[in-house]
Amino acid sequence: MATWLTYNSTEGATPRQAAVVILYEEAGGSVLFVKRNRRLAFMGGHYAFPGGRVSESDTGRCVKNVSDPGLARYLTAAVREVFEETGILLAKGFCRCYGQDDPVRRGVVEAPEKFEPFLESEGYHIDMDDFVPAGRWITPSFSPMRFDTRYFLYRCPAPLSASPMGEAEEITEVDWLTPQQALERRGMGTMTLSTPPVFVLQRLATFSLSEALDRLQRTPGFSDTLIDYIEPAPGIHIVPVKAHTLPPATHTNCVIVGETELAIIDPGVQDEEEQKRFVLHLDDMCEGVGGRPAAILLTHSHPDHAAFAAGLSGRYDVPVYAHAASLERFPAGRPLREGDTLEFPGLHPWRLRCAHTPGHHPGHLCLFEERTRTLICGDVIANPGTIVINPDDGGDMNAYLDSLERLARIDALLTVPGHGAPLMGADGVAMFRKTLEHRLMRENKIRDALGKGAKTVEELLPLAYDDTPVELYPLAACQLRAHLIRLQGG
Numbered sequence: 013m014a015t016w017l018t019y020n021s022t023e024g025a026t027p028r029q030a031a032v033v034i035l036y037e038e039a040g041g042s043v044l045f046v047k048r049n050r051r052l053a054f055m056g057g058h059y060a061f062p063g064g065r066v067s068e069s070d071t072g073r074c075v076k077n078v079s080d081p082g083l084a085r086y087l088t089a090a091v092r093e094v095f096e097e098t099g100i101l102l103a104k105g106f107c108r109c110y111g112q113d114d115p116v117r118r119g120v121v122e123a124p125e126k127f128e129p130f131l132e133s134e135g136y137h138i139d140m141d142d143f144v145p146a147g148r149w150i151t152p153s154f155s156p157m158r159f160d161t162r163y164f165l166y167r168c169p170a171p172l173s174a175s176p177m178g179e180a181e182e183i184t185e186v187d188w189l190t191p192q193q194a195l196e197r198r199g200m201g202t203m204t205l206s207t208p209p210v211f212v213l214q215r216l217a218t219f220s221l222s223e224a225l226d227r228l229q230r231t232p233g234f235s236d237t238l239i240d241y242i243e244p245a246p247g248i249h250i251v252p253v254k255a256h257t258l259p260p261a262t263h264t265n266c267v268i269v270g271e272t273e274l275a276i277i278d279p280g281v282q283d284e285e286e287q288k289r290f291v292l293h294l295d296d297m298c299e300g301v302g303g304r305p306a307a308i309l310l311t312h313s314h315p316d317h318a319a320f321a322a323g324l325s326g327r328y329d330v331p332v333y334a335h336a337a338s339l340e341r342f343p344a345g346r347p348l349r350e351g352d353t354l355e356f357p358g359l360h361p362w363r364l365r366c367a368h369t370p371g372h373h374p375g376h377l378c379l380f381e382e383r384t385r386t387l388i389c390g391d392v393i394a395n396p397g398t399i400v401i402n403p404d405d406g407g408d409m410n411a412y413l414d415s416l417e418r419l420a421r422i423d424a425l426l427t428v429p430g431h432g433a434p435l436m437g438a439d440g441v442a443m444f445r446k447t448l449e450h451r452l453m454r455e456n457k458i459r460d461a462l463g464k465g466a467k468t469v470e471e472l473l474p475l476a477y478d479d480t481p482v483e484l485y486p487l488a489a490c491q492l493r494a495h496l497i498r499l500q501g502g
Contacts, residue, residue, distance in 0.1 A: 371412025
């Protein structure tokens with residue numbers, strides 16, 4: 013099964029081909045946005061650049077000056093989608109807006125296969141020389157709907173007249189905005205954008221057009237310097253980094269919070285080459301948004317969460333913050349306690365409030381970002397997977413169950429576990445409840461096994477963990493002992 017753990021891989025659901033056009037007007041530096049109908053199941057209410065799926069009818073035969081037939085199909089789809097969504101026809105030597113009710117535009121909306129015959133009948137063609145490739149993005153593999161999307165940039169001297177499809181249609185609004193305006197609106201919560209457009213806007217806002225285009229062609233998943241990430245809320249940047257962790261996890265979610273001053277939470281990158289890639293990615297991110305690392309924060313000190321903390325602290329000359337019980341490896345670290353709050357400035361400040369949540373580790377902290385209502389919960393839950401409570405490493409089942417109960421009461425819009433896919437809204441609460449119920453279910457099975465006369469760990473395991481593969485019994489034994497200590501009043 014494809015999950016977040018195979019993030020941005022080509023495994024799992026096959027991505028659908030799609031194409032997008034960034035219409036960039038050179039006089040004022042604005043770009044054209046379309047707003048998707050709020051009623052749409054996929055990204056309803058989001059703002060985006062015009063574009064959409066590649067249709068079987070997009071043959072590419074009307075594209076000139078292109079040697080790659082596949083690229084011609086992508087470009088045809090991009091131009092067709094711009095035409096459908098905004099009425100703008102980006103044909104060579106001809107650029108005009110067709111209104112909402114224009115029969116030609118309406119005909120293409122209803123039947124995309126009519127687009128290329130229309131171009132041919134009018135003697136129009138699409139010229140690849142008018143477009144600049146501006147990156148490629150593949151939807152993360154955990155998503156139920158995936159796209160392999162090519163981005164193209166089209167320069168025009170001034171804003172082109174555009175019209176939306178209509179209130180009952182896919183696109184309800186169109187607007188020309190500068191990248192700075194769009195990012196400000198996103199920061200204020202009045203404009204919702206997905207990760208790829210934000211990546212584009214940050215670079216258009218920061219660099220000259222030529223340098224921005226160079227950087228846009230090095231998009232995550234198709235670059236030697238950038239690694240995969242998502243930004244599900246403004247200033248919340250999730251990077252799944254390769255780590256030596258317990259299966260089924262292969263990655264740890266490093267969370268970067270902020271805009272100009274960045275808090276790096278749980279940099280568990282352990283391999284030297286992956287550390288180099290992470291630094292390059294972080295530097296590119298900082299350069300793209302005009303930011304800088306300001307602090308390293310740890311939910312706890314296990315290596316798959318903290319391995320690169322000292323290295324980043326030294327490189328950027330920033331402090332490491334963690335609970336006192338996690339600072340043994342960081343003698344110069346700064347302790348955090350229950351209720352402490354750290355603030356990181358930006359357009360709007362990001363505030364991280366600490367909650368001491370022991371159980372997996374004596375010094376385990378969760379961090380709640382107050383403005384976006386994002387709960388960064390480390391190893392309290394995993395999605396998917398089970399959190400190991402190891403008494404030999406300070407694990408405490410009583411404390412762990414109390415932490416689950418407490419976190420289930422937090423009203424979070426986004427919950428980010430240490431491993432696995434982030435959870436939206438009520439799904440986070442549900443996962444805390446599900447994990448708690450699972451642990452109590454396991455405890456009842458242990459009680460039943462004890463009642464049947466089993467006494468030793470070896471005797472209890474096959475009875476209490478009869479649904480667990482034998483190869484996982486060493487981990488199950490840790491859990492079992494933690495439950496036994498709790499049952500014995502420990």
